[in-house]
Amino acid sequence: xxxxxxxxxxxxxxxxxxxxxxxxxxxxxxxxxxxxxxxxxxxxxxxxxxxxxxxxxxxxxxxxxxxxxxxxxxxxxxxxxxxxxxxxxxxxxxxxxxxxxxxxxxxxxxxxxxxxxxxxxxxxxxxxxxxxxxxxxxxxxxxxxxxxxxxxxxxxxxxxxxxxxxxxxxxxxxxxxxxxxxxxxxxxxxxxxxxxxxxxxxxxxxxxxxxxxxxxxxxxxxxxxxxxxxxxxxxxxxxxxxxxxxxxxxxxxxxxxxxxxxxxxxxxxxxxxxxxxxxxxxxxxxxxxxxxxxxxxxxxxxxxxxxxxxxxxxxxxxxxxxxxxxxxxxxxxxxxxxxxxxxxxxxxxxxxxxxxxxxxxxxxxxxxxxxxxxxxxxxxxxxxxxxxxxxxxxxxxxxxxxxxxxxxxxxxxxxxxxxxxxxxxxxxxxxxxxxxxxxxxxxxxxxxxxxxxxxxxxxxxxxxxxxxxxxxxxxxxxxxxxxxxxxxxxxxxxxxxxxxxxxxxxxxxxxxxxxxxxxxxxxxxxxxxxxxxxxxxxxxxxxxxxxxxxxxxxxxxxxxxxxxxxxxxxxxxxxxxxxxxxxxxxxxxxxxxxxxxxxxxxxxxxxxxxxxxxxxxxxxxxxxxxxxxxxxxxxxxxxxxxxxxxxxxxxxxxxxxxxxxxxxxxxxxxxxxxxxxxxxxx
Ligand code: ADP
Ligand code: MG
Numbered sequence: 183x184x185x186x187x188x189x190x191x192x193x194x195x196x197x198x199x200x201x202x203x204x205x206x207x208x209x210x211x212x213x214x215x216x217x218x219x220x221x222x223x224x225x226x227x228x229x230x231x232x233x234x235x236x237x238x239x240x241x242x243x244x245x246x247x248x249x250x251x252x253x254x255x256x257x258x259x260x261x262x263x264x265x266x267x268x269x270x271x272x273x274x275x276x277x278x279x280x281x282x283x284x285x286x287x288x289x290x291x292x293x294x295x296x297x298x299x300x301x302x303x304x305x306x307x308x309x310x311x312x313x314x315x316x317x318x319x320x321x322x323x324x325x326x327x328x329x330x331x332x333x334x335x336x337x338x339x340x341x342x343x344x345x346x347x348x349x350x351x352x353x354x355x356x357x358x359x360x361x362x363x364x365x366x367x368x369x370x371x372x373x374x375x376x377x378x379x380x381x382x383x384x385x386x387x388x389x390x391x392x393x394x395x396x397x398x399x400x401x402x403x404x405x406x407x408x409x410x411x412x413x414x415x416x417x418x419x420x421x422x423x424x425x426x427x428x429x430x431x432x433x434x435x436x437x438x439x440x441x442x443x444x445x446x447x448x449x450x451x452x453x454x455x456x457x458x459x460x461x462x463x464x465x466x467x468x469x470x471x472x473x474x475x476x477x478x479x480x481x482x483x484x485x486x487x488x489x490x491x492x493x494x495x496x497x498x499x500x501x502x503x504x505x506x507x508x509x510x511x512x513x514x515x516x517x518x519x520x521x522x523x524x525x526x527x528x529x530x531x532x533x534x535x536x537x538x539x540x541x542x543x544x545x546x547x548x549x550x551x552x553x554x555x556x557x558x559x560x561x562x563x564x565x566x567x568x569x570x571x572x573x574x575x576x577x578x579x580x581x582x583x584x585x586x587x588x589x590x591x592x593x594x595x596x597x598x599x600x601x602x603x604x605x606x607x608x609x610x611x612x613x614x615x616x617x618x619x620x621x622x623x624x625x626x627x628x629x630x631x632x633x634x635x636x637x638x639x640x641x642x643x644x645x646x647x648x649x650x651x652x653x654x655x656x657x658x659x660x661x662x663x664x665x666x667x668x669x670x671x672x673x674x675x676x677x678x679x680x681x682x683x684x685x686x687x688x689x690x691x692x693x694x695x696x697x698x699x700x701x702x703x704x705x706x707x708x709x710x711x712x713x714x715x716x717x718x719x720x721x722x723x724x725x726x727x728x729x730x731x732x733x734x735x736x737x738x739x740x741x742x743x744x745x746x747x748x749x750x751x752x753x754x755x756x757x758x759x760x761x762x763x764x765x766x767x768x769x770x771x772x773x774x775x776x777x778x779x780x781x782x783x784x785x786x787x788x789x790x791x792x793x794x795x796x797x798x799x800x801x802x803x804x805x806x807x808x809x810x811x812x813x814x815x816x817x818x819x820x821x822x823x824x825x826x827x828x829x830x831x832x833x834x835x836x837x838x839x840x841x842x843x844x845x846x847x848x849x850x851x852x853x854x855x856x857x858x859x860x861x862x863x864x
Contacts, residue, residue: 213345220813237302654747
């Protein structure tokens with residue numbers, strides 16, 4: 183940017199030592215700082231039809247003074263000024279408190295503009311702003327800045343005016359003309375004018391659109407430049423898989439892949455074959471069929487002579503994966519082994535020997551996979567399921583076991599696309615956004631907690647048909663012990679309720695892993711009809727015969743978690759049901775329950791969750807690491823983000839981006855951010 187912008191604000195007319203000090207307190211040193219202080223809202227003084235204005239809403243009206251103003255002194259320096267005003271065909275009252283001096287300015291027949299809160303019942307406007315003359319002579323929109331009562335809005339606006347006039351046309355344009363034209367964005371200079379001194383709502387929006395795009399474009403340029411750098415400097419292994427074998431395997435599956443699965447398989451295979459090291463996130467809603475995609479990817483690596491590994495957060499899940507993958511892959515001469523904390527002694531020793539000798543092609547397990555003595559012969563591809571449960575450190579350790587293995591992280595927590603491409607900016611993202619054909623939507627109902635009886639009847643009617651049910655107990659965040667207690671209580675009640683008819687099982691985090699395993703096995707083989715459980719059952723468990731889920735105290739769970747839980751049913755061909763028992767106290771809680779009954783789409787729910795809780799909460803406090811934007815809002819501006827992402831990709835691939843004048847300002851900013859590294863020679 184030009185020199186003028188870098189000058190201290192004190193160069194400006196009207197800014198003396200005091201104002202300079204006040205501005206410093208607001209974090210404003212240079213003229214650029216001042217111009218880049220964006221208003222956080224605009225006051226709208228556009229005229230509105232009083233007949234259409236709801237009670238208690240702020241409104242601006244223009245009218246004719248119809249009565250001599252009267253003043254009532256209320257004591258203690260308080261006063262009330264009142265007058266009648268003709269607004270179009272409506273005769274209304276206007277009152278001002280503690281501004282009796284206005285009386286001298288107002289005469290019968292004057293045209294005035296008043297802004298205030300509309301009291302519909304009393305047909306009275308409680309004025310707080312009065313200007314003489316018609317509205318057309320004044321600005322409709324006034325920006326409001328966050329000034330922490332350091333200075334008056336009017337003073338600040340005056341400084342802003344001086345700053346804009348001072349720098350005039352010398353402001354450089356960061357965006358290339360092609361972009362300004364294509365998206366009809368105002369130039370930098372125009373946008374600053376429109377933002378700080380808007381004539382109308384349209385201008386304000388235009389200006390905002392421009393700054394949002396610019397901010398997101400720069401952000402995407404940085405992210406992608408970083409990713410590109412990483413790919414160029416960290417070479418991975420070329421996995422030359424056997425396409426014929428892979429095709430034969432896919433043909434052997436009992437179902438046809440969905441289009442989304444085919445697309446993701448292609449993405450994976452292309453990357454395995456390239457020398458780029460894979461660092462990819464696979465997102466797929468519950469039931470979208472991630473496991474088979476993982477199997478195909480792992481088999482690809484195995485046909486190329488590498489070993490594969492797959493890691494899951496719980497023993498139950500790991501075992502389920504091992505079962506499924508062994509069933510699919512063993513007929514293709516793949517030797518599959520399972521390793522967890524409960525693999526001990528001689529069998530563990532033997533397993534490790536076979537692993538290092540390369541006799542095991544595919545190792546599946548829990549985080550036991552990353553213990554130091556687990557050594558692979560040539561690990562080429564690693565998949566971790568439910569990546570958010572694994573710490574960064576664990577992922578690093580696993581990765582270091584192989585010679586630059588490709589790594590795929592899978593998650594069933596649908597992260598809104600917008601967040602995925604920002605928060606996971608350094609990863610590539612694949613999305614399974616389609617469920618296998620023939621799935622029925624889960625019917626979800628929200629009932630008050632006193633409606634337990636009819637719910638149990640409905641559950642029984644499913645059990646009678648030979649189906650199974652989950653009952654999820656309230657979650658007590660602070661206390662694992664209470665969690666278990668709750669589950670035990672519910673288990674006891676249901677055991678009595680179903681005495682002699684159905685078998686009830688209990689599952690919670692305090693059970694020994696052998697016990698958990700046994701219960702899960704009994705449930706999936708149909709020996710247990712009703713599984714009472716805490717949230718340990720949350721991820722990945724696949725029992726297609728389960729068609730009913732009851733969730734106690736559903737308000738305790740976030741939307742994404744509820745959706746995960748619900749995903750345990752609806753996995754077979756039969757209609758499934760999910761009942762939420764909840765008495766939410768807040769509007770937000772009610773909205774969450776409604777959302778659950780309205781959609782089965784995890785991505786929609788994730789967007790909703792994000793909207794209700796905000797991005798920081800969505801990722802949890804620690805993880806939040808979300809980029810902060812001045813103007814852009816990841817939820818509302820997701821289209822702009824997508825546009826910016828595509829543009830950034832295109833720009834970085836252009837030779838002109840590195841040489842031409844039209845990209846100079848963007849280039850300089852990118853260079854200044856330090857993400858380019860030092861290698862770039864051209
Ligand atoms: P998730 O993505 O939740 O991990 P799974 O991989 O467990 O889903 O798949 C859920 C169920 O759908 C499994 O029983 C799986 O065998 C089945 N499945 C996967 N892909 C398909 C498909 N293309 N057509 C039909 N069923 C499929
Ligand atoms: Mg899964």
